[in-house]
């Protein structure tokens with residue numbers, strides 16, 4: 001499968017490098033974010049300029065992608081299941097760089113239910129991770145089960161270079177998926193502490209038998225690999 005369209009959820013420190021990279025790779029983007037550019041965010045959202053303070057992040061980032069020769073439109077809203085069909089109906093790939101655990105679960109649940117590939121990226125302080133999912137593989141909910149109250153970047157802080165690094169990894173993984181590379185699907189790349197520059201741990205995990213998302217998936221990880229591949233289509 002070669003993806004032509006992607007939805008980027010979150011236009012902040014992770015969403016910026018993800019959108020700019022995927023736009024340069026030739027994907028048509030819809031960028032979804034409810035917030036505006038704020039001065040206190042600029043240290044980790046280096047894709048925004050002070051001239052954009054007060055502008056909607058989704059719109060401003062889409063304009064940057066377009067100025068760099070890509071194709072993108074911004075949608076100023078929080079991703080919810082209610083608007084997901086409209087936003088992502090024709091996108092083959094969803095990439096989450098939001099700062100909100102509930103949104104990450106909503107993105108992954110929708111992607112699994114609709115047979116789409118996805119990447120979920122997170123960064124906090126000096127650490128981060130990026131999980132890759134595709135139809136027929138274990139999902140984000142298999143791994144984390146439920147959203148937990150976690151400190152956000154806004155509350156706990158994160159360095160600009162850390163979100164840039166994790167966003168770059170997430171973009172590379174997403175571009176791989178867009179080109180049909182499923183080798184990392186069902187895995188999570190974990191960076192424990194970027195200051196010590198150890199390699200990421202790449203953890204391949206199994207689908208959880210009682211995962212409600214996978215139980216309802218049209219292409220289930222509990223099927224045989226051959227059957228899952230056959231249902232994948234083109």
Ligand SMILES: [Zn+2]
Nearest residue numbers: 139142211214
């Ligand atoms: Zn699952």
